[in-house]
Amino acid sequence: MMLEVRQLCAFYGENQALHGLDFALDEGNIVTLLGANGAGKTTTLRALCGMIRLSGEIRFDGKSLLGRATEDIVRLGIAHVPEGRGTFVRMTVEENLQLGAMVRHGRTAIAADIEQVYAHFPRLKERRAQTAGTLSGGEQQMLAVGRALMLRPRLMLLDEPSFGLAPLIVEELFEILRRLNRELGVAMLIVEQNAALALDLADHAYLLETGHIVMAGPAQEIGQDEAVRRSYLGY
């Protein structure tokens, strides 16, 4: 297993947001975390990146992530595309991509990877000299994904990548994610409210309710579950 999480609890001050999660993610796989607003999806991703107080066990390639600073976890090859995208709004598209490669060395390889990102997202190339704050929501999301790719990550954590985007843009984005996974073998942990979309993309799914995992299994099976269909897929 590439990522193994056991008995993960997370806390905001006195409040406990996660109550002992167990989940895992294999090399090259896509896993989705589903759940309603406030279920603890964002908190789970933040916990993986060491951005919140937690207990339990998190292993990446067998190495414990507990007690490591966020920037050191990132350096292991875990790229987090946060809720709200977290782009550097006052910097240009190109600078944002440069920042994504900040922990890497080798100018030519980085320049080549920037071109690669532009190949995936041609619209970013047109806007390379614009500040990120002037991009549309869809473009910003693409920039956030592109910036994450610049790390050459082994695992990408994506927090509601479809949020606030027009349906056509969402489809385009998920198509690109699928391709990145197939071509580059990047493993992904995707948090989504759009369950249909996420289940279609993912290999495995976990269902989160108020900080507990209430269901786990292959994405296809979860998608056929009666209760899941009623609450999350709407049919």
Next chain:
Amino acid sequence: MELLLQQVLAGLATGAIYASMALAVVMIYQAIDHLNFAQGEMAMFSTFLAWQMLQWGWPYWAAFVGAVAVSFLGGVAIERILFKPIQNAPILSQLAAFIALYGILNSSAGWIWDFNIKTFPTPFGSAPLFGERLIGTHQAGMIGVTLLMLGLLYLFFRGSRLGLAMRAAATNPESARLVGIRVGWMIALGWGMSAAVGAVAGMLIAPVVFLEPNMMLGVLLYGFAGAVLGGLSSPGGAVAGGFAVGVIENLAGTFIPYVGRELKLTIALVLIVAVLMVKPSGVFGRTVVSRV
């Protein structure tokens, strides 16, 4: 006309120092959202260090570079030792730390080098440049050295990876961590560079205001004014604000009869308050809008 030009140039010379102090203040403000009240005392202490090196017989430019280097390290150390441990402390504790730093630097400078006013040399001489007393060579040197320093800083922040990382850490620390930037060290580096910029400003103004522990008091006030005028969110704006304050100060002192010379600080400050009432973020300040 010639008097006007002369006063504008003189204003630009002191404005260069205000601009440097304004930039130093803004560099730290952007990283930690606090105005460093001790910025002037840090610059004063750096200038004393240079003076000490000169006393040891170092050539001027060796002392200049030496003081800048030691100040850089000192700035980094101040952040690591004093401010990093209290970064999440309540705002009043942080204010207390700035006041403590101010007091420590001021009184230890007085204790080490005493409070007597000292002269500080200039490498540029004081002969009038261009014969007709338009601008003194030291004033020209102040402007020249400052512009060179600002140019190098601009290249560093716009053109280098480290500069980019520092900007990212200051504007959006959480995202910066998520791309692997060691934000804490970037802030320390910002303190170091800010201290180095202050050191240059202190050494350039010392021949004019003379060297003593309170030499930077007024200078820092004008620097603050410049930073606020140009916008605390904009390093370029703060620099422009610093130059503007220098020019306004000089013109007010020369051309407003009687009150001018006495009240030039007041006049400058009133003007700034007026600007802030019209545009609270400063002339070049930005309020960032992020689209969803």
